[in-house]
Amino acid sequence: MPQFTARRALVVVRCSRFALCGSLFVMLSGAAIFNAACHRAQPPLRVCADPNNLPFSNNRGEGFENKLAQMLAADLGLRVEYTWWAQRRGFVRNTLRAGVCDVLLGVPSSFELAQTTRPYYRSSYVFVARQDRRLALESLDDPRLQTMTVGVQMVGDDFANSPPAHALSARGLISNIVGYSVLDDYSQPDPPARIVHAVARGDVDAAVVWGPLAGYFATREPVPIDIRPVTPEIDPPFLPFVFDISMAVRHGDAERLQVLDDFIVRRRGDIDRLLADYGVPRLDRGGRRAAR
DSSP: OHHHHHHHHHHHHHHHHHHHHHHHHHHHHHHHHHHHHHHHHSOOEEEEEOTEETTTEETTSOSHHHHHHHHHHHHHTOOEEEEEOOSSTTHHHHTTTTTSOOBEEEEETTOSSSEEOSOSEEEEEEEEEEGGGTOOOOBTTOGGGGGSOEEEEESSSOGGGSHHHHHHHHTTOGGGEEEEESSSOTTSSOGGGHHHHHHHHTSSSEEEEEHHHHHHHHTTSSSOEEEEEOBSSEETTTEESEEEEEEEEOTTOHHHHHHHHHHHHHTHHHHHHHHHHTTOOOSSSSTTOOOO
C-alpha cells in the first residue's frame, strides 16, 4: 500500500511537472510571439534625408547621418524608415512639415523651421588648399587672396546666399570668386564634392567650404589637402562662419525632442567617434587646429 501511494504520487508529480512545463512553454511562446508582433507594430524611426549628399547622407546609407540614424534606432529598439528628398528649396516643407517623416539629423541649432535639440557638434567653414602650395590660409583678410581664384559654395544663383562669397565680395574680391553649386548635377554622385575636386586639380587656388564636406572629401583626393578654419569666426557686423549643429523635430513635438536630447547626452562618446571617422572638423573638441 505505501508503495502504491508513493508510485501514484510520483506519477502525479511528473504529470503536474509536464503540465506546468507545457503551460510555461505555451505562455513563453505566446509572449515571444506577442513581443515580436508588438515590435513589428512599433512605428519606425522616420528620418527625412537627402539621397545624394555625402558625407551627410545618401540612399545607400553611407553618410554619417545615416550611421547616426542607425545608432539612434538601435538605441530605441526601432527600425529606420527614410523619406528621401533633395536638400534644396522646399525640403522641410515636403518632408518634416508634411508629416511624412519626423526627424532631421543635421541642421543649424538656430534653425527656425523646426525645433532643434542641443548641439551634437560645432564646425566651421574652412579654407581648402593643396598642401604643396604651402598657403596655410586662415584669414579672410589675408592679402594674398587679392591675387587668387577662390572657390565658394552657392545654394542658388546668387553669390550673396553664401557666407564666404558674401564676405569676399564685401572685401572687393568678387572678380576672384568661382562659384560651385552645392546642388550641381544631381544625376551624378556627390555633387557637393566638385569644389574640393577643383582645388585638388588646380582649377582654383583655394576654396572656402563647409567643414564636414571639406574634411570628408579631402581625404579622397589624390593629393594631400590642407584644411584650416576660417577667421574671423563672425565676420562683422554679423556674418557667422561657425555653426552649432543639432537634430530637429516639428515644432511642438516635445516628447520626441526629449528622446533625441537624451540620446545625444548618453551616446556622446559614440557620436564623437563617428564624426571623427568622417573627418568632421570640430571647434567644440580640439579648438582651432587644422583638420588635415
